[in-house]
Amino acid sequence: MASTLKLILFLLLSFHIFSLVTSHQHHPLDSLTPSEFTLARTIVNKTYPSSKLNITFQYIGLDEPDKPIILSWLSNPKSKPPPRRAFVIARLDKQSHEIIVDLSTRVIVSDKVYHGHGYPLLTLDEQLAAVELPQTYEPFIKSIKKRGLNLSEVVCSTFTIGWFGELKSKRVLKLLCFYIDGTVNLYARPVEGITLVVDLDEMKIVEYNDRLIVPVPKAEGTEYRESKQKPPFGPRLNGAALVQPDGPGFKIDGHTVSWVNWKFHLGFDVRAGPIISLASIYDLEKQKYRQVLYRGFISELFVPYMDPTEEWYYTTYFDSGEFGFGQSVVSLKPLADCPTNAVFLDAYYASSNGTPMKISNAFCIFENHAGNIMWRHTETDIPGEVIREVRPDVSLVVRMVATVGNYDYIIDWEFKPSGSIKLGIGLTGILEMKGVIYTHTDQIKENAHGTLLAENTIGVYHDHFLTYYLDLDVDGEDNSFVKNNLETIKVTNHSSPRKSYWTVVSEVAKTESDARIQFGLKPAELVVVNHNKKTKVGNNVGYRLIPGSTTHPLLSYNDYPQIRGAFTNNDVWVTPYNKSEKWAGGLYVDQSHGDDTLAVWSLRNRKIENKDIVLWYTTGFHHVPCQEDFPVMPTLSGGFELRPTNFFDSNPVLKTRPPNLVHWPNCTNKP
Numbered sequence: 119m120a121s122t123l124k125l126i127l128f129l130l131l132s133f134h135i136f137s138l139v140t141s142h143q144h145h146p147l148d149s150l151t152p153s154e155f156t157l158a159r160t161i162v163n164k165t166y167p168s169s170k171l172n173i174t175f176q177y178i179g180l181d182e183p184d185k186p187i188i189l190s191w192l193s194n195p196k197s198k199p200p201p202r203r204a205f206v207i208a209r210l211d212k213q214s215h216e217i218i219v220d221l222s223t224r225v226i227v228s229d230k231v232y233h234g235h236g237y238p239l240l241t242l243d244e245q246l247a248a249v250e251l252p253q254t255y256e257p258f259i260k261s262i263k264k265r266g267l268n269l270s271e272v273v274c275s276t277f278t279i280g281w282f283g284e285l286k287s288k289r290v291l292k293l294l295c296f297y298i299d300g301t302v303n304l305y306a307r308p309v310e311g312i313t314l315v316v317d318l319d320e321m322k323i324v325e326y327n328d329r330l331i332v333p334v335p336k337a338e339g340t341e342y343r344e345s346k347q348k349p350p351f352g353p354r355l356n357g358a359a360l361v362q363p364d365g366p367g368f369k370i371d372g373h374t375v376s377w378v379n380w381k382f383h384l385g386f387d388v389r390a391g392p393i394i395s396l397a398s399i400y401d402l403e404k405q406k407y408r409q410v411l412y413r414g415f416i417s418e419l420f421v422p423y424m425d426p427t428e429e430w431y432y433t434t435y436f437d438s439g440e441f442g443f444g445q446s447v448v449s450l451k452p453l454a455d456c457p458t459n460a461v462f463l464d465a466y467y468a469s470s471n472g473t474p475m476k477i478s479n480a481f482c483i484f485e486n487h488a489g490n491i492m493w494r495h496t497e498t499d500i501p502g503e504v505i506r507e508v509r510p511d512v513s514l515v516v517r518m519v520a521t522v523g524n525y526d527y528i529i530d531w532e533f534k535p536s537g538s539i540k541l542g543i544g545l546t547g548i549l550e551m552k553g554v555i556y557t558h559t560d561q562i563k564e565n566a567h568g569t570l571l572a573e574n575t576i577g578v579y580h581d582h583f584l585t586y587y588l589d590l591d592v593d594g595e596d597n598s599f600v601k602n603n604l605e606t607i608k609v610t611n612h613s614s615p616r617k618s619y620w621t622v623v624s625e626v627a628k629t630e631s632d633a634r635i636q637f638g639l640k641p642a643e644l645v646v647v648n649h650n651k652k653t654k655v656g657n658n659v660g661y662r663l664i665p666g667s668t669t670h671p672l673l674s675y676n677d678y679p680q681i682r683g684a685f686t687n688n689d690v691w692v693t694p695y696n697k698s699e700k701w702a703g704g705l706y707v708d709q710s711h712g713d714d715t716l717a718v719w720s721l722r723n724r725k726i727e728n729k730d731i732v733l734w735y736t737t738g739f740h741h742v743p744c745q746e747d748f749p750v751m752p753t754l755s756g757g758f759e760l761r762p763t764n765f766f767d768s769n770p771v772l773k774t775r776p777p778n779l780v781h782w783p784n785c786t787n788k789p
Contacts, residue, residue, distance in 0.1 A: 146183050146191060146200050147395050148373050149386045152466050152474035158204040158219045159472025165226055166210060174209045176238035178468040179387050181205035181218055184697055185412065185730070189595070192396070203227065207238045212289070212319045214238055214706065235713060236706030237289045239389060239442050240276070240318075243470035248316045249274040249293060251323050261312050261328045271299040272309065275523065278440045279315075280432045281709050282678045289318045289708075292432070300337030303548060303749050305524045306575065307335050310553035313429060329428060332553040335574040342750040360458050360487065363778055367485055368514055370461070375483065377514045379770070380533045381407060384481065384516060388467035389701070390415040391443040392481065392518045392529060399537050403767055409591045410661065411539065411760070416443060416529065417587040417702040417716075417734070419522075420683040422673065423550065424579035425567035430552065433578075434679035437522045439707025442467075446520040449479045456482035456517060486513045492536065492771055509776055513540075524548040528753065536771050537762035543584060543666075546753040549743050552576040569743045577743025583669065583686045585702045585716075588733040589695060592765070593651045593659050595730040599627040599692045600660070601635075602643040628727045630720045633692035637668040644690060645763050649728055657764035664759040665689065669738040682710050684717035686736050691720055695730040702734060 144151075150158070158178055166173050181203035182188075191199055206217040214232040219225075252258040252274050262269050274295040281287070293314040296304035310332035315325035341347070368377035373384050374396075382397035397411040419437040423430060437443060445467055450456055465480035492511035498504055516531040528544030549571070556562055557573040568576040590597060603623045609616050622643075627633035635644065647660035668689065673680040675687065685691070685702040693699060693716070701707070704714035712718070716734055737758055746752065762770070 144199060144202060145372055145374065145383060146188055146202075147180070147383050147385055147393075149393075149466070150178065150180050150204060150468075152476070154202065154204065154221055155466065155468045155472065155474040157221055157224070158206060159468065161219050161224055161226060162206060162208060162217060162472070165229075166208075172210075174241065174244070174470045175206060175468050175472040176209055176214070176241060176470070177205070177207040177388060178472065179205055179389070180385070182697070185595075185695060207232075209238070209319070232706065234706065235281075236704060236710035237708040238706055239445070240278070240291070240440055240708065241470035242445060244318050244321070245276045245291075247321055248276055248291065248318065251316060251321075252293060252295065252314055255314070255323050255326070257326050257328070258312070258314065258323075262309075264328075265309065265331060265334070267297055267309070267334070268299060271297055273298055273304055274314070275304075277433060278435060278708055280434050280679060281682060281711055282432070287709055288324075290315050290324065291318060292316075294429070297334050301340045303337075303340040303342060305548045305551055306340040306572075306749055307337060308551060308553045309334060310429065332555060333574045335551070335553055335572060339572060340749040362459055362485070366459065366461065367512075368461075368483065370463075370483070375514075375516075377485075377533065378512075378535050380514065380535075382411075382533070384463075384483075386444060386465040386467075386480065387415070388444040389438055389442050390417070391438075391447055391520055392516060392531065394516070394531050397533075397539070399770075401766065402770065402773065408593050408765075409595075410537075412589040412591040412595075414531075414586065414588045416584055417700065418583075418585045418685065418707075419443060419527070420581070420583040420585070420686055420703070421525075422581055422679045422683065424581075425552065427567070430567070430578065433550070434683070435522075436682070436703050436707045436710075437520075439701060439703045439710075441522050443520050443522070443527075446522045447477050447480050448519055448521045448526075449477060450482050450517070450519060452479070455519060457484050457486075460484035460517075480518060482517050484515055484517075486515045486532065487777075488513075492774065493769070509771065509774060511535075512777060521547065524550055530757070535774055536769075537765060539760040540757060541586065541759070542755065542757040543737065544753040544755050545582060545739065545741075546751050548750055549577040549747055550580065552578050569745070571743060571745050571748040575748070577747060579743070580741050581669065581671065581738060582741060583671070583683065583736050583738040585685055585734060585736045587700060587702070588735060588760070589731075590646045590661060590733055590760070591730070592646050592661050593648045595695075596650060596728050597646050597648050597731050598727050598729075599633045599731060599733070600645045600647050600658075601625045601627065602645060604641040604643070626727055627692060629723045629725055630691070630693055631723050633690065633726060634688045634720070635690035636670060637665060637689045638670070643763075646731070646733060647763075653764055654767050659765045660763045661760050661765060662763040663690070663733065663735060664761055665735070666737045666756045666758040667739065669736075669740055672740070681712035682707075682715070684712055685715050685734070686738075687717060689736055691716055691734040692726050693720060693732050693734065694724050694726055695732055699732070 183200040202221040204219045208215045217229045218227040274293045277292045295309045297307040298304050311330040313327045317324045379400040383395040385393035393415040395413045398407040422434040460482040462479040463481040465477045466474050469475050490511040492509040494508040496506045514533045518529045520527045526547035530542035532540040554576050568578040571577045605623050645660040645662040647658040651659045671686045702716040
């Protein structure tokens, strides 16, 4: 009787979950909902009962339909949408299972075991379990006492171990520890010399090393909380009131955002974070929306540190593939992270047991009135007239912040009425710091691998490489990648007083090898064009990449971290669209061998001319820490732009009407 009752309750629960999932008409690219996470978990656990097997969910995300299916549905959005499916990576008996779950029929479509190199995304739960182990580990307790430290003030953090030529390895990570007595800035007080290795499948410490004792940096001067600051204080910044008399200019329907002349879909993934899809812009002259971007997101974030010593050589992180950029998203603070006119959205991901976890205020969306100028001209050459035309610029920003360990990454997608998409990156947070014996630069006689920021504190040199996946569909799917090379022409026939000029020589990339670009070698404009669509005067419609700062990797190509991060060897790659090629560092990044990366896929040298292509662009920073970065780092900003190039027949914002303004007394603010 009891077993029958349990079965009835299970069936009722499953039906309730199923009804919640299917009762709402989803967009095919919508992120999984909490009820869908629960349903996927239920289906997998039914196949592998947890009473018999210990199963952990390393990743649950949308198994997005193939692109042709999405495009077919978009042509008739009232038709039945494609079935909702979840892609699951689960750990079971020390193996990684790739499972596709059909949420509509509640069945497992496929289940295969991965036998290659590398391991899946780390979950927060297993990291939290790992950092608690040292507190009861006797050798560690003795090491802390030996240093005269209070064990209750010691906290540890997880560090991936990388790969350095080993043929086989277990699923392990390293722990480094910090002292928080007198400060919450734990990274500023490293307990140098102690390294612990934790086997995540066994959840136990399997290696321990206490190699050297270095003074723990002082807590003084490391606090960054406002409530803990002491006089003298800096100047108080004046506030500003933002008034929108007509209300917000954008609308959100489900996950689709409409603003001015833009429409796009906003999604979320535990690994990628924000995903922008189906971005299209309204052409006033053609009276229709035109495609620009099918899908865009940060594919990987490679952060190698430049200290080759025993405690540091392995610190070469892949923040998306190892720790999860989306999993690291933090709640945004109204009026600080985002302005007063922002609208906030929540996001969800699955914990290690498959239950949905909510991130409140994961995104904010706001109209940006930054005082910029959209376009202007003052004409004084017409006798008796002075003509001044100015249009203030307004843009729409989608913002997310991910805190991956010590660093906070501010990620902006900014849409402009002119058709540009600006992708902004802000780095702030806390530096990764190393404890040393030095208290003054005069004492440093050898390479310290960083900058002395304070007594006993080195900020270690490192890089940040952000690789974006940009599936541009410029006015259609079939596009080409064009290098508009700027070449100097010498005037040798005395036809002009000039001796030289430059001109544009266009080169269409026919295969993947033609589209591998390293900036700085040859001046060129890079454009994705549609050879099947032309402007009225005959130019191919296109969008060009305006790159940010050029940051080329300085590691040797045969160095193990760079083998894994070979997707940064070029600033730009172009590949034909392939649903399985999403993650530049591979699907399994933790301890990967670099055999499933963008650099490897591209060796096939496939045809890309007039094909459905994906642009991969890497931007970043070489970071030489300085004292101004201590104890917390002012935001370092970068980014790049996707800008229409002969996409429109003329300036698309020529007829844009300026916003209604609230006029304040003495609005010229003259002194």
